[in-house]
Amino acid sequence: MLEVANVSKRFGGLLAVDGASLKVAEGSIAGLIGPNGAGKTTLFSMIAGAVPPTAGEISFAGQRIDGLKSHEVCHRGIGRTFQITQPFAGLSVRENIAVGAHLHHRRRADALAAAAEVAKLVGMAGLLDRPAASLTVAGRKRLELARALATRPRLLLLDEVMAGLNPTEIGEIIGVIRGIRDSGVTVLLTEHVMQAVMSLCEHIHVLNQGRVIAAGAPSLLVTDPKVVEAYLGRAAAGRIEAGSRHAS
Amino acid sequence: MNPDRIKLIAVPVVLAALAAAPLALGTGYWLGLATTTLMFACLAQAWNLLGGYGGQFSYGHALFFGTGAYVTAVLQVRLGLDPWTGLIAGTIAGGAIGAFCGALSFRYGLKGSYFALVTLAFAEVFRILATSVPFTGGGAGILIPLKVSPANFQFADKAGFYYAMLILFAVSLIVTLAVERSRFGAYLVAVRENEAAAAALGIDIFRVKLGAITLSGALAALSGVFYAQFFLYLDPHIAYGSGVSVEALLAPIIGGIGTLFGPLIGAIVMRALGEVANVWTDGAPGLNLALFGLLLIIVLRFLPDGIVGLIGRLGRRHA
Numbered sequence: 001m002l003e004v005a006n007v008s009k010r011f012g013g014l015l016a017v018d019g020a021s022l023k024v025a026e027g028s029i030a031g032l033i034g035p036n037g038a039g040k041t042t043l044f045s046m047i048a049g050a051v052p053p054t055a056g057e058i059s060f061a062g063q064r065i066d067g068l069k070s071h072e073v074c075h076r077g078i079g080r081t082f083q084i085t086q087p088f089a090g091l092s093v094r095e096n097i098a099v100g101a102h103l104h105h106r107r108r109a110d111a112l113a114a115a116a117e118v119a120k121l122v123g124m125a126g127l128l129d130r131p132a133a134s135l136t137v138a139g140r141k142r143l144e145l146a147r148a149l150a151t152r153p154r155l156l157l158l159d160e161v162m163a164g165l166n167p168t169e170i171g172e173i174i175g176v177i178r179g180i181r182d183s184g185v186t187v188l189l190t191e192h193v194m195q196a197v198m199s200l201c202e203h204i205h206v207l208n209q210g211r212v213i214a215a216g217a218p219s220l221l222v223t224d225p226k227v228v229e230a231y232l233g234r235a236a237a238g239r240i241e242a243g244s245r246h247a248s
Numbered sequence: 249m250n251p252d253r254i255k256l257i258a259v260p261v262v263l264a265a266l267a268a269a270p271l272a273l274g275t276g277y278w279l280g281l282a283t284t285t286l287m288f289a290c291l292a293q294a295w296n297l298l299g300g301y302g303g304q305f306s307y308g309h310a311l312f313f314g315t316g317a318y319v320t321a322v323l324q325v326r327l328g329l330d331p332w333t334g335l336i337a338g339t340i341a342g343g344a345i346g347a348f349c350g351a352l353s354f355r356y357g358l359k360g361s362y363f364a365l366v367t368l369a370f371a372e373v374f375r376i377l378a379t380s381v382p383f384t385g386g387g388a389g390i391l392i393p394l395k396v397s398p399a400n401f402q403f404a405d406k407a408g409f410y411y412a413m414l415i416l417f418a419v420s421l422i423v424t425l426a427v428e429r430s431r432f433g434a435y436l437v438a439v440r441e442n443e444a445a446a447a448a449l450g451i452d453i454f455r456v457k458l459g460a461i462t463l464s465g466a467l468a469a470l471s472g473v474f475y476a477q478f479f480l481y482l483d484p485h486i487a488y489g490s491g492v493s494v495e496a497l498l499a500p501i502i503g504g505i506g507t508l509f510g511p512l513i514g515a516i517v518m519r520a521l522g523e524v525a526n527v528w529t530d531g532a533p534g535l536n537l538a539l540f541g542l543l544l545i546i547v548l549r550f551l552p553d554g555i556v557g558l559i560g561r562l563g564r565r566h567a
Contacts, residue, residue, distance in 0.1 A: 048448060074450035082448070088441035099438045102431045103450045111434070151450055 001026040001186050002047070002155055007056030007066070008210075009042050016042040018210035019056070024155070024203075029177065029187045031201035031218075033194075035231055038207040040190040041083055044159050047188075048080040049073035060155065074103070079153030081144035083160045083190075087132035093119065094128040096143055100150030115150060122146045122176050138169040142176075149180065156180065158189035162196055170196055198222075206230065252429065255508055259425055262509065263418050270407050279406045283478065285519040286410075286417045287471050291492070292499035292511030293420035294467035297427060299497060300506035302460040303440030305360070308367030309468050309496035311349065311374055312342040314487030316469025317476040318378060321390050326383055331392075331401035331477055338473040339466045346465020347458060354457045368493070375488035389483030392476060401477045413474055417512075420467045424508055427463070436460055440506075468496065498540055502547050504556025513555050518543070 002024040009017040017039040024030040032040050045051045047058055049070040058066040065073055074080075079100075088096050097115035098108070105111040119125050122142045127135070132143060141161050148156060158177070162170050174196055181187050191197045197204065198218045206214040206221060208230040214221055221227050229237035266286070273279045291313055299305045319341045320334030329337075353366045378384045385391075396402045403409050427433040435456045438446040443453055476482055486492075495518075500506075503514025521543060522536035529535050551558050 050444070050448070069452075070444075070447035071450045071452045074448060080448050082445065086442045086445035086448075088438055088445065090441050091437065095434070095437075099434055099446070099451075100449045102434055106431050108429050108431065108434065111431070147445070147449060 001061060002188065003057075003059045004043070004047065005057045005059075007043070007046060007053045007058060009039070009046060009051065010054045015210055017046070017053075017207075020207065020210065020212050022205045022212060022215065024186060024188050026186055027181070027184065028202050029181050029189070029200050031197045031204040032188060032190045032207060033192075033197055033204060034190075034207035038230075039210040040207055041159060043207065044080065044157055044190060047073075048078060048157055074151055074153075077152075077154035078157065079148035079151050079155070080157040081141075081148050081159055081161055083163065085137075085140040085144050087135070087140055087143055089131075089133040091132055092128065093124060093130050093132055093135070093143060093146075096132050097124075097146045097150045100147040103151045115146075118146050118150045121149065121179065123172065137164045138166075138173075141165065141173070145173075145176065145180075149185075153185060155186045155188065158187060158191075160190055160192065162191055162193045174200060255425060255428070258509070259421060262512070263414070263421070266414055266417075267411070270410060275406050279410055281519060281523065283406065283410045283413050285515050286413045287474050287478070288495055288499060288519070289512045289515035290413070290417045290420045290474075291468050291471040291496045292503070292515050293417070293424055294464045294471070295496040296500040296506065296511045297424055297467065298460045298464035300500050300510065301424075301427065301433065301440065302436045302457060304457060304460065305364050305497070306367040306461075306464075306493070307364040307490075307497070308369070308371035308493050309464075310488045310490065310492035311367065311371040312346060312465040312468035313472035313475070313492050313496070314371070314374060314378070314484075315345050315465075316342045316472025317482050317487045318384055318390075318472075319469075320473045321392055321476045321482050322383055324392055325385075325390055330399065331473075332399075334476075335401070335470075335473045339469045342469020342472070343462045343466035346468075347462040349465075350458045350461035354454050354461075368490070371488050371490070371493060375484045378484035378488060384484070385482075387484060389481060389486075392480040394480060402480075409478055413478075416470045416474055420470065421508070421512070423463065423467060428508060432456070432459060437506075494540075498544060500554075502543060502554055504554030507554070507556040510554050510556045517555065 004020060004022045006019045006021055007017060008019055020043055034040055046053045049068045053066050057064060060076055060078060065076060094112060094115050097118050098111040101111040101114035105114055116128060119128055122145050124142055124146055127139060135143060145161060162173060170193060177187060177200060201218055204218050204221055205212050206227050213226045213230060214224050225237045225241050228240055269282055270279055273282055295306060295309050316338035319338040320331055323329040323334045323337055324331055349370050353363050358366055379387045396404050435451045438451060439453050439456050447453055499514030499518055500511045502517060504510030518540060521539055525536045525539045547554060
């Protein structure tokens with residue numbers, strides 16, 4: 001459904017993403033992980049059209065989308081959330097979500113009604129008339145999710161929606177994300193909460209220093225020395241490998 | 249009752265109250281004051297659409313006001329057209345200048361104080377142009393001949409002008425209400441609140457801002473056209489001077505920025521205060537401006553959401 005081919009992004013002297021390639025299958029939950037500064041958010045921003053790639057191609061549902069602007073990418077059916085939440089602070093939760101719903105509803109009454117429906121999906125039905133500025137971190141993350149969902153995307157990009165949440169809240173949002181996938185939306189997410197990534201994702205890409213260094217099912221990646229090295233350093237990777245040789 | 253429905257009822261009530269105002273004000277000086285108050289309320293309403301709802305602070309709304317005024321005056325004096333044609337032409341010209349100025353500024357992503365400076369520069373350029381080209385009458389100004397007749401947008405009594413202005417103000421108020429209740433309005437507010445998030449939700453930011461400045465320019469031109477017909481005289485400083493731009497933004501900020509009735513309330517408060525200042529100081533020139541400055545400081549310090557915001561907070565406390 002989504003195909004990223006040899007995409008690079010250069011910011012002056014910094015090559016933030018270096019020839020990264022990945023594929024996301026329709027109807028799956030895919031993960032993009034990697035240490036801080038690996039280029040995950042930059043890659044996300046390029047898929048979403050917020051920054052243009054320096055090189056490479058991005059296609060969605062068989063059509064090139066690299067070079068399109070954010071709003072055009074959204075019209076094609078890709079929704080996104082922001083790692084640093086970006087609520088419309090002066091508006092209520094209902095109005096926030098309605099802005100997304102307006103993509104498919106011209107009339108204000110229809111958009112507001114659709115917003116209430118979406119709010120139920122993410123467990124915000126009781127917060128509809130609260131000002132967005134008064135929400136907790138967990139509430140803001142849900143609002144990001146709700147607003148993106150209201151645009152009825154076919155692919156949803158989730159940029160660290162669990163960062164800053166406590167374990168109960170993480171458990172809740174995992175359920176919400178599964179529900180979204182079951183309703184037919186493909187999901188690509190970046191996350192630092194490994195436990196969540198492992199339980200949610202069917203396929204994971206590991207990004208390090210702008211390159212995709214490994215890809216596969218979660219259970220295979222945890223033993224991949226390249227992945228361990230990227231997260232814990234070479235020495236740890238060596239020790240783990242030596243340990244596993246001892247054992248065998 | 250939800251706020252949407254309250255506004256739907258409040259708009260006709262307020263307009264009816266304004267229509268009845270001449271009964272209380274008589275037909276003399278006070279009615280004239282009410283007429284200019286509505287004229288500035290209309291200009292403020294135009295500013296509020298772009299600045300209040302869209303978050304794009306213009307410091308040059310004289311550009312649109314002056315364009316409306318000059319277009320109608322020049323068409324009458326040089327081409328012999330009637331002022332009702334001038335009203336339509338002036339409004340279209342205001343919208344067109346808005347679109348032109350907006351396309352240039354927003355295409356290059358100008359925001360905040362940079363956008364404000366560009367609008368100020370545009371207004372100044374037009375002031376200088378109006379001074380130097382021959383058909384505007386240059387620095388000496390342009391005089392519209394007195395020919396009293398409703399067909400000529402000139403009325404024998406003050407009430408005629410008052411009701412004409414009330415209709416123009418009603419247009420600006422109803423347009424604002426329609427925008428508030430539309431998808432365009434929701435998008436405009438979203439752009440004000442957060443551009444990155446708005447773009448991610450499928451909003452073409454450039455188009456939304458361009459639509460807002462076009463509409464704002466056209467509405468501001470309405471008040472300019474009325475000015476020309478009411479005073480029958482224009483010069484570049486009156487039409488394009490920065491004083492007009494300041495009035496356009498003070499009223500919505502004092503009344504309540506980004507609210508439906510803020511511009512009207514702000515305009516009434518400012519005009520009333522200006523009148524009080526006149527009486528106290530025996531008409532010392534410029535003192536009303538000092539008073540407006542003081543009022544602005546007080547509002548910004550204690551009432552950042554203006555008088556409408558204050559009323560809302562008091563209402564909630566008692567509820």
